[in-house]
Amino acid sequence: MERLGVGIGWRPEIAEAIERLPGLDWVEVVAENICPGHLPDPLRRLLDRGVRVVPHGVSLGLGGADRPDAQKLAALAERAVALGAPLVTEHIAFVRTSSPALEAGHLLPVQRTREALDVLCENVRIAQDSLPVPLALENIAALFRWPDEELTEAQFLTELVERTGVRLLIDVANLHTNRINRGEDPAAVLDGIPLEALAYVHVAGGVERDGVWHDTHAHPVPSAVLDVLAELGRRTAPAGVLLERDDDFPAGEELAGELTVIRAALGTAAQPSVPVTGAGAPTVGDLAAARTRVGVEQAALLSALVAGTPVPEGFDRQRVRVQARALAAKRADVVAKVAPELPGILGGRAAFREAFLAYARSRPMTGGYRRDALDFAEDLLIRDLPADPAARRRLTTWWQDRAGARPPRRLVRWARTLLARTPLARTPLARAPLGRAA
Structure with missing residues (x-):
């Protein structure tokens, strides 16, 4: 694996500060936020300086029941070529369901079951065949756990690597998050996974509220996360370490200070491991049936999170409600960013947020944030x-300028209002039991 060094997640809000950071080795960009033919000037200047840029995808949903979208894969490949990237990265997560069509707007944890692993492995192989550079996948943070899990996180990641040869992007902040929220020991995960498959490492901040750790990427990196990074450094020397910051951006001096602390935490790093080549073992069982069962389980959970249907049996209902509130809040924040005129039209940010959250309780997102607005x-x-x-x-x-249509007539308004008020709880899917066939 090519050595990357210490880097930071590139965001437009801190583009100028990033250019001035001393000793910056590389940056990571959210793949969906850039256009290969029209790169932002600050990012282009970094490339011209020889700074490595890695595209980091957030929308593929490789852990979902459906096969990866060919257009999304092609777009990710295009960005890898345009940036001259040594690899591309994504997440071990699902973000949507196709039946019903629902969008989470967030990365959700995949079931740690054999069937879910079978589906994930095939999706990863499809993605690998479509990409011009190696793929690495990131472990995610979770507020809750699935019932009836068959594998630990270490076992799940290890089998994924063995069967596909995919590399790992280990987020040590997510390991800390899962320690607080799921009772999982980060050291046990680090001891159990194939560190020779490690591509690079994420570090980020968060905050604890009422016993739940929220992976905000909007707070300074806490000492507990740096301790997990040091634990990893005692086992192997990662090829790259990257600081993520997505909101509440500090001054450039504070960002530089966090990078210095990260370098110090890795000061006693072990020798690098030898990359794996991947066993590429075939999947087992009836994969089509597995996709169906995994899809039903994920749809029941996502419907509870974004459409107010009952929480499937076996889940911690309180944790699912916390996640649902977090998803709705993020959805409101992102819509306010992609449509900044709406808060002004509705009388301010507080009035907008109140109106949007009331809307979101009965209207799940189905087509992305711009469509949601x-x-x-x-x-x-x-x-x-x-x-x-x-x-x-x-x-x-505002709506006419963007939708290219007249507001619906009164009869259409009446019909749509009736449809919008029909709860998903009455659908057969919402009543489907959670579980897998024997």
Whole structure:
């Protein structure tokens, strides 16, 4: 594995600060946020300086029941070529379901079962065949655990590597998160996984509220996460370590200080391991049936998280509710960013957030955040909101400019309102029991 050094996640909000960071070896970009033919000037300048850039995908959902989307794979491959990247990375997670069509807008944990592993392995092999460079997958943070898990995280990751040859992106902050939220020992995970498959490492901050650790990427890296990084460093010398910061960005001096602390935590790193080649063992069982069962389980959980249907049996209901609130809050924040005019039209950020969260309780996202913003505005207009006529006219103009249509007629509004108020809890899927066939 090519040595990357110490880097930082590139974000437009801190692009200028990143350019001034001393000793910066590389950066990672969210793949979906860049266009290969129109790279931002600060990112282009880093490339011209010889700084390595790695695209990091967040939307493939390789842990989902469906096969990877060919267009998303092609887009990720295009970005790898445009950036001259040594590898691309994604997550061991699912982000959507196709039946019903629901979007989480977030990375959700995959079942640690044999069937879910079979599905993941085939999806990974499909992705590997479509990409021009090696693929590495990241362990994710979770607020809850699936019932009836058959494998530990270490066992799950090890079998994934052995069967596909995929590399690992280990997020030590996520290991800490899972220690607090799921009672899992980071040292046991590090002892059990094939560190020779390690591509690089993520480090990030978070915050604990009411006994739940939230992986915010908006707080300084805590000492507990640095301790996990040091634990990893005592076992192997990672080819690269990267600081992630996605919100509440500090001054450049503070970012530089965190990179210095990260370097210090790795000061006694062990010798690097030899990369694995991958066994490529075939999957077992009826994969089509496994996809169906995994899909039903994931859809029941996602429906509970974003559509208010009952929490499937075996889950910690309180933890699922915490996750549901976190998903709704993130959804509101992202919609406010992609459609910054809406808070102004609705009377401020607080009024926007209240209206959007009320909307989100019965209207799950199905087509991405920009579509979500349009659907939210349309829903308000259907219900003759906002109450202020001037604000309603502004919202109508905003919606027309982006949707390219007239607001729906009163009969259509009435029909859509009835449809929107029909709870998913009445559908057969929501009543489907969680479980796998023997």
